[in-house]
Amino acid sequence: TPPFLSLHDLHVHFPTDDGVVKAVDGLTLELPRRRTLGIVGESGSGKSVTSLAVLGLHDPRSTRITGEIRLDGQELTKAPESTLEKLRGAKMAMVFQDSLTALSPYYTVGRQIAEPFRKHTGASRHDARLRAIEMLEKVGIPHPARRVDDYPHQFSGGMRQRAMIAMALVCDPELLIADEPTTALDVTVQAQILDLLKDLQQQTGSAIVLITHDLGVVANTVDDLLVMYAGRAVEYGPVRDVLTAPRHPYTWGLLSSMPRLTSDVTRPLTPIPGAPPSLLAPPPGCPFHPRCAYTSHVDGDRCRTERPELPKGRGAACHLGTARARALFAGAGAST
Ligand code: SF4
Numbered sequence: 639t640p641p642f643l644s645l646h647d648l649h650v651h652f653p654t655d656d657g658v659v660k661a662v663d664g665l666t667l668e669l670p671r672r673r674t675l676g677i678v679g680e681s682g683s684g685k686s687v688t689s690l691a692v693l694g695l696h697d698p699r700s701t702r703i704t705g706e707i708r709l710d711g712q713e714l715t716k717a718p719e720s721t722l723e724k725l726r727g728a729k730m731a732m733v734f735q736d737s738l739t740a741l742s743p744y745y746t747v748g749r750q751i752a753e754p755f756r757k758h759t760g761a762s763r764h765d766a767r768l769r770a771i772e773m774l775e776k777v778g779i780p781h782p783a784r785r786v787d788d789y790p791h792q793f794s795g796g797m798r799q800r801a802m803i804a805m806a807l808v809c810d811p812e813l814l815i816a817d818e819p820t821t822a823l824d825v826t827v828q829a830q831i832l833d834l835l836k837d838l839q840q841q842t843g844s845a846i847v848l849i850t851h852d853l854g855v856v857a858n859t860v861d862d863l864l865v866m867y868a869g870r871a872v873e874y875g876p877v878r879d880v881l882t883a884p885r886h887p888y889t890w891g892l893l894s895s896m897p898r899l900t901s902d903v904t905r906p907l908t909p910i911p912g913a914p915p916s917l918l919a920p921p922p923g924c925p926f927h928p929r930c931a932y933t934s935h936v937d938g939d940r941c942r943t944e945r946p947e948l949p950k951g952r953g954a955a956c957h958l959g960t961a962r963a964r965a966l967f968a969g970a971g972a973s974t
């Protein structure tokens with residue numbers, strides 16, 4: 639059976655007066671049902687642009703999308719807006735970082751949860767309201783029957799984030815994309831929200847894409863991890879394996895900036911100097927080469943001239959190759 643969600647050679651380009659911004663530049667990935675995929679990378683790596691493309695939320699006048707996005711067999715990049723509109727909310731839904739922009743200040747929380755339910759199921763106002771109360775209860779809002787008529791400003795930040803999750807999940811979507819869903823929250827509430835997403839996934843069997851710049855968030859939450867850099871996937875695999883035996887110098891850099899993850903294996907990896915490249919004119923060869931401390935371990939000029947591809951399955955888009963990357967990573971640990 640084909641994977642539930644698959645992206646094949648996805649390009650999301652924004653033509654501008656200065657040239658074409660290649661925000662996503664050839665991304666291929668697969669996600670089965672009941673699994674959570676984490677996508678990590680710095681801002682501008684293409685994480686959010688990818689999720690907006692899946693949901694069909696880019697303005698077609700300013701965006702050029704090529705390649706394939708398939709959800710449950712259905713191709714989405716060429717689907718008409720009316721089809722996408724039906725899918726959004728019902729089959730796929732999104733949780734954003736900032737609940738204040740996602741929730742309208744002018745309507746009660748309950749109404750904002752009930753509306754998409756009414757729209758997609760044709761339920762009565764009364765039933766939709768009951769459903770909203772049920773959803774508030776599910777996401778852990780105390781006294782949901784009393785809070786359902788509150789406005790967003792009457793909720794705390796953590797409660798608003800839960801309300802937004804309730805809104806996203808009200809139609810039992812099969813795909814949930816959560817873009818930095820906990821970034822604005824304190825650590826305790828973060829953990830609660832992530833647990834909540836896992837619980838809801840257990841109940842509904844949905845597939846989840848969790849987008850974050852924080853490796854600490856993914857460690858205990860996702861099954862598989864995709865590392866993105868400059869619009870490209872640079873490493874992919876089961877999360878444990880990527881975090882304990884990473885194979886791409888960029889992933890090493892990300893990990894070295896995460897002391898609480900690496901404290902058990904203390905590796906003096908080189909932190910990442912410099913900044914991500916311009917997406918207007920990405921460097922030739924490996925897009926990471928201007929920042930990479932390991933180019934001398936690759937034969938000849940390949941890092942500067944030849945673009946490394948991400949292999950299918952566990953792997954890294956790097957000319958070092960698995961064996962050399964393993965040795966370098968282990969060597970960095972041993973030299974302490
Ligand atoms: Fe570094 Fe070369 Fe690997 Fe790119 S291909 S990450 S420049 S070693």
Ligand code: MG
Pocket residue numbers: 681682685686
């Ligand atoms: Mg983002």
